[in-house]
Amino acid sequence: MNAPLTSAVCPPNCHNCRLRQTGAFTLVTPAQLDFIEGFRTGVTVVEAGGTLVRENQVNAKLFTLYSGWAFRYKTMSDGRRQILNFLLPGDLVGLQQEFGDVSTHGIEALTDCSLCVFQNDSLWALFREHPRLGYDITWLASHEEGHLDENLLTTGRRNATERVAMLLMHLYRRMDRIGLVEDGTAEFPLNQQHIADALGLSLVHTNKTLRRLSLLGLHELKNGRLRLLNTRALSRIAEYYDTPPPLMPLL
Amino acid sequence: MNAPLTSAVCPPNCHNCRLRQTGAFTLVTPAQLDFIEGFRTGVTVVEAGGTLVRENQVNAKLFTLYSGWAFRYKTMSDGRRQILNFLLPGDLVGLQQEFGDVSTHGIEALTDCSLCVFQNDSLWALFREHPRLGYDITWLASHEEGHLDENLLTTGRRNATERVAMLLMHLYRRMDRIGLVEDGTAEFPLNQQHIADALGLSLVHTNKTLRRLSLLGLHELKNGRLRLLNTRALSRIAEYYDTPPPLMPLL
DNA sequence: CGGACATTTGACAAGCTTCAAGAGAAGTGG
DNA sequence: CCACTTCTCTTGAAGCTTGTCAAATGTCCG
Numbered sequence: 327m328n329a330p331l332t333s334a335v336c337p338p339n340c341h342n343c344r345l346r347q348t349g350a351f352t353l354v355t356p357a358q359l360d361f362i363e364g365f366r367t368g369v370t371v372v373e374a375g376g377t378l379v380r381e382n383q384v385n386a387k388l389f390t391l392y393s394g395w396a397f398r399y400k401t402m403s404d405g406r407r408q409i410l411n412f413l414l415p416g417d418l419v420g421l422q423q424e425f426g427d428v429s430t431h432g433i434e435a436l437t438d439c440s441l442c443v444f445q446n447d448s449l450w451a452l453f454r455e456h457p458r459l460g461y462d463i464t465w466l467a468s469h470e471e472g473h474l475d476e477n478l479l480t481t482g483r484r485n486a487t488e489r490v491a492m493l494l495m496h497l498y499r500r501m502d503r504i505g506l507v508e509d510g511t512a513e514f515p516l517n518q519q520h521i522a523d524a525l526g527l528s529l530v531h532t533n534k535t536l537r538r539l540s541l542l543g544l545h546e547l548k549n550g551r552l553r554l555l556n557t558r559a560l561s562r563i564a565e566y567y568d569t570p571p572p573l574m575p576l577l
Numbered sequence: 578m579n580a581p582l583t584s585a586v587c588p589p590n591c592h593n594c595r596l597r598q599t600g601a602f603t604l605v606t607p608a609q610l611d612f613i614e615g616f617r618t619g620v621t622v623v624e625a626g627g628t629l630v631r632e633n634q635v636n637a638k639l640f641t642l643y644s645g646w647a648f649r650y651k652t653m654s655d656g657r658r659q660i661l662n663f664l665l666p667g668d669l670v671g672l673q674q675e676f677g678d679v680s681t682h683g684i685e686a687l688t689d690c691s692l693c694v695f696q697n698d699s700l701w702a703l704f705r706e707h708p709r710l711g712y713d714i715t716w717l718a719s720h721e722e723g724h725l726d727e728n729l730l731t732t733g734r735r736n737a738t739e740r741v742a743m744l745l746m747h748l749y750r751r752m753d754r755i756g757l758v759e760d761g762t763a764e765f766p767l768n769q770q771h772i773a774d775a776l777g778l779s780l781v782h783t784n785k786t787l788r789r790l791s792l793l794g795l796h797e798l799k800n801g802r803l804r805l806l807n808t809r810a811l812s813r814i815a816e817y818y819d820t821p822p823p824l825m826p827l828l
Numbered sequence: 829c830g831g832a833c834a835t836t837t838g839a840c841a842a843g844c845t846t847c848a849a850g851a852g853a854a855g856t857g858g
Numbered sequence: 859c860c861a862c863t864t865c866t867c868t869t870g871a872a873g874c875t876t877g878t879c880a881a882a883t884g885t886c887c888g
Contacts, residue, residue, distance in 0.1 A: 517865090517866065517867090518866075518867070519866085529867095530868090530869090533866095533867065533868060533869085534868085534869085537867095537868075537869095
């Protein structure tokens with residue numbers, strides 16, 4: 327019940343959507359908003375630790391994360407897990423399944439989540455009737471691909487210190503962008519195992535690396551909230567200079 | 578001049594497109610084909626080693642790779658390079674730039690390439706006038722995201738042997754899918770440095786790992802062509818069971 | 829033949845993983 | 859209210875995978 331927005335449940339009609347009121351998203355016409363509201367079949371709540379999509383699930387839905395954190399992941403048979411990316415409020419999820427690619431990734435709630443679930447099998451109708459929204463969806467897919475590119479550079483070429491610095495910067499900036507930073511701190515519901523699995527590191531080494539950065543005074547992680555104490559140093563270490571994107575589309 | 582298709586230059590009109598005749602791509606209506614042809618501004622040829630898109634380039638074009646191989650990559654200031662994915666004939670390239678995200682990845686030709694270049698700034702018109710094509714583009718973006726997910730699992734959690742096995746399987750299958758496998762071999766223009774950079778390994782370790790798999794009789798790499806000698810073993814090692822996708826859209 | 833470049837090998841160093849175990853925090857039930 | 863459990867964080871030590879350095883061999887091409 328900390329962050330006002332994060333713990334909120336999606337309102338019944340999109341005209342009252344609190345996400346849109348943050349000013350972080352592109353404007354839509356009333357007609358588009360009506361369509362979106364009709365396209366939405368309902369609201370679902372998943373509690374922390376719950377499963378939004380199972381690995382190999384066939385009939386997964388398309389939805390937008392309204393509040394809370396989740397993450398996409400893949401696992402191997404011996405239990406190794408790779409977190410592919412983190413999902414924050416406003417993120418559209420489930421495109422891959424929608425196109426018939428059997429979902430080979432799972433999605434798990436990191437905190438209590440509220441979702442706007444959309445109709446199955448009518449994505450094509452959306453493109454046909456509201457090309458603008460189709461365009462926006464493509465924007466989102468393309469933008470997420472940019473995040474994956476960055477993550478790939480991280481796991482492929484950055485060392486442990488650079489990886490951790492990168493992750494802290496990345497998540498903080500994303501939270502900031504959608505107005506979820508308060509008093510210089512952002513909610514940070516990941517535990518060290520999540521961080522390790524996102525960065526391709528072991529739990530122990532992740533701990534030691536986090537510790538080192540913290541002792542160097544670069545960040546502070548306390549009470550489930552993250553504060554960046556030396557943004558310059560962090561971005562230099564990570565070599566991560568993200569151009570803060572303009573307004574994002576929101577479905 | 579080996580593979581008949583790979584070295585071919587894109588014909589002046591899309592109705593004679595040899596890619597479409599492979600049967601690997603979804604059918605389009607004559608009207609759509611006309612639009613595509615009008616949307617295309619020209620054909621460009623880039624020779625092996627040349628640059629299709631520079632890192633940080635602002636005005637990069639949208640295009641489809643008609644023939645040849647290329648790869649997307651990112652580099653760090655000290656020269657570390659991560660190859661994000663490989664581009665094969667039929668792949669659409671440049672969506673990220675199109676949406677204003679400054680391109681933070683470069684694209685380089687691995688072999689001589691022939692490209693169909695599309696109009697700048699008219700992607701929105703495409704979505705508006707031919708929603709079906711917009712839908713297809715989103716399919717492509719989503720599909721590519723699936724590849725990136727798999728690569729992320731590779732660099733994050735697979736060991737060297739698994740990584741190499743994964744890459745060989747992945748590229749062979751993609752070539753097979755678009756009809757570029759002949760006599761059980763596929764063109765394979767990567768050198769070991771490319772493989773290393775794609776897998777997040779060092780050159781030396783990549784060499785030793787490749788050597789081991791080859792001595793085990795799992796594959797053969799000769800004259801720039803790849804033959805898989807034990808597909809079962811390779812996919813078991815990599816734990817990579819790709820569901821061969823249906824027809825792909827082609828722009 | 830000479831030069832540039834890719835591949836191959838060995839030896840050594842290092843970063844990261846694994847193993848093991850203790851400390852702290854938070855929730856549960858008597 | 860306190861023992862007990864469980865989970866997360868923390869730390870040390872040892873081992874292994876992978877990276878780095880160096881050099882030889884092979885290959886292609888002018």
